[in-house]
Amino acid sequence: NAGVTQTPKFQVLKTGQSMTLQCAQDMNHNSMYWYRQDPGMGLRLIYYSASEGTTDKGEVPNGYNVSRLNKREFSLRLESAAPSQTSVYFCAGDTNTGELFFGEGSRLTVL
Amino acid sequence: QKEVEQNSGPLSVPEGAIASLNCTYSDRGSQSFFWYRQYSGKSPELIMSIYSNGDKEDGRFTAQLNKASQYVSLLIRDSQPSDSATYLCAVNPNSGYALNFGKGTSLLVTP
Numbered sequence: 751n752a753g754v755t756q757t758p759k760f761q762v763l764k765t766g767q768s769m770t771l772q773c774a775q776d777m778n779h780n781s782m783y784w785y786r787q788d789p790g791m792g793l794r795l796i797y798y799s800a801s802e803g804t805t806d807k808g809e810v811p812n813g814y815n816v817s818r819l820n821k822r823e824f825s826l827r828l829e830s831a832a833p834s835q836t837s838v839y840f841c842a843g844d845t846n847t848g849e850l851f852f853g854e855g856s857r858l859t860v861l
Numbered sequence: 862q863k864e865v866e867q868n869s870g871p872l873s874v875p876e877g878a879i880a881s882l883n884c885t886y887s888d889r890g891s892q893s894f895f896w897y898r899q900y901s902g903k904s905p906e907l908i909m910s911i912y913s914n915g916d917k918e919d920g921r922f923t924a925q926l927n928k929a930s931q932y933v934s935l936l937i938r939d940s941q942p943s944d945s946a947t948y949l950c951a952v953n954p955n956s957g958y959a960l961n962f963g964k965g966t967s968l969l970v971t972p
Binding site: 781783785790791792793795798800806808840847848849850851852853854855 | 906
């Protein structure tokens with residue numbers, strides 16, 4: 751997973767709290783992505799950014815916001831966490847042939 | 862929503878046998894196809910990419926693509942217990958931007 755770094759790796763929140771998941775890459779990816787992975791649901795796209803300064807919604811964007819701060823960084827924010835957002839979150843960047851490289855993941859629990 | 866379908870398994874094979882993993886997709890215009898391996902508690906790791914019809918071999922892994930039938934498969938020869946993992950099929954849809962993932966097939970290689 752070298753090249754895509756996510757923080758924090760683990761987080762426990764109470765319902766209604768906010769937090770930001772950070773992602774940084776040093777592989778010169780133009781595009782970056784946030785997925786969530788839940789048992790039985792597979793990987794689902796939350797948001798993506800095709801280039802610096804642009805972001806687009808994926809399959810499950812509700813309750814999330816993102817910021818593409820620069821080419822290296824793509825953050826995911828939960829403004830008011832809900833138990834339904836308990837999940838494992840993966841950030842990824844892709845090559846110009848479409849291959850995705852993932853960070854190690856952030857495991858979030860919302861009580 | 863473009864569909865990527867995989868049998869969830871578990872697929873159990875004895876050590877040394879060939880494991881065959883299959884994936885079908887609904888978007889006939891898809892051009893790029895990927896197999897990822899995911900160990901429990903870890904992030905997905907790219908193991909194969911394939912872009913044209915036919916077979917592509919890399920070590921013990923062979924990816925097979927048939928666009929007319931809309932399926933892609935992964936063969937693992939001489940399966941080892943260390944191959945036990947969940948295998949995710951991913952497809953880049955023709956009109957979309959981000960990869961669509963199947964829910965994965967769990968593979969168990971028994972000594």
